[in-house]
Amino acid sequence: MSVFTKIITGEIPSYKVAENDEFIAFLDINPNVKGHTLCVPKKEIDKIFDMDKELYTRLMHFSYDIAKAIERTIPCKRVGMSVVGLEVPHVHVHLIPLQEMDDIRFQRKTTLTPEEFDETAKQIASNL
Numbered sequence: 420m421s422v423f424t425k426i427i428t429g430e431i432p433s434y435k436v437a438e439n440d441e442f443i444a445f446l447d448i449n450p451n452v453k454g455h456t457l458c459v460p461k462k463e464i465d466k467i468f469d470m471d472k473e474l475y476t477r478l479m480h481f482s483y484d485i486a487k488a489i490e491r492t493i494p495c496k497r498v499g500m501s502v503v504g505l506e507v508p509h510v511h512v513h514l515i516p517l518q519e520m521d522d523i524r525f526q527r528k529t530t531l532t533p534e535e536f537d538e539t540a541k542q543i544a545s546n547l
Contacts, residue, residue: 421509423459434540436488437547441474442481444514446540450529451515452522454493454539458482458512465508482512488546489514492539499523 425431426445433445436456447455458481464470470478486498495516501523502512515523531539 421463421507423457423507423509423511424463427459427461434536436540436543437481437485439481441477444481444485446536447513448536450531451525451527452493452518452529453531453535454489454495454516454543455529456485456489456514456543458485458514460510464510466504467502467510467512470510478510478512482514484547485543486514488543489516491546492542501525 422431426433427443436444436446438444441462442458442460444456444458447457458478460470460474460478462474467475482500486500489498493516495518497517499515499517499522500512501515502510503525504510517523521527
């Protein structure tokens with residue numbers, strides 16, 4: 420069972436932004452920048468291209484809506500999207516508010532307090 424499945428089942432707490440029957444979006448606990456959000460299918464699948472095309476398409480639609488909410492919430496030049504999948508063997512789309520290229524390089528992390536995480540998640544959710 421992946422750490423994301425444990426988040427989905429509630430075994431591990433998260434700063435949830437949105438959820439439907441198939442997907443969940445929550446703030447990355449080790450964010451590159453404030454607002455860094457993960458969109459994850461509830462079905463545990465290791466690789467994004469192991470998803471069937473229909474589920475993949477629905478994940479992209481879900482991610483689109485979350486990205487637009489991030490854009491309305493976090494001042495940024497754009498919202499970047501990355502799918503890497505090496506750290507957790509469960510499909511996840513990174514949505515990262517960008518000011519510069521280094522924001523998406525996963526080489527630096529931002530430290531937020533629990534209150535900042537909570538407020539950021541609520542702000543993004545309110546912009547959906």
